[in-house]
Amino acid sequence: MLPALIAAFGLVELLFPDRFLDVVTRMAYEGDGDMTPKSWVRTVVRIEGAVLVLLALFIVGRRSSGGDEADD
Template sequence: MLRALLAAFGLVELLFPDKLVAVMTRLAYEDGGEMTAKPWVVTAARVEGAVFLLVALFGLRGRCGRCGGDDGEAGEDE
């Protein structure tokens, strides 16, 4: 469930960073409609969205095998 939410937010942030920054600014500040973000903020939001999406899709795969519920150590296959 958490991975799905992270992937959805990352996809929205990756595809529509300017709209998301505008919405978050209006939510965070009382005069959010009058504020303008610096040009690098949209790029940073897009990069953050890509990172969220990659973590949601691939980032937790390596850890899932190690945190399984068995009592064995992580290198017993050898």
């Protein structure tokens, strides 16, 4: 369940960084002022999304290959 949530969150960040920033900004700040992120923020959001997707795939891959079992 957790890998699916991580992957979904990562995909949203990776595919829709502007929309993601809009939602997070509205949640994090009070007021109706125009808050514009710096130019590098979109790139960082995409990188974070890609890392989350890769993390979720890594977790699923480990679980499916039996990586959690102890070696004898």
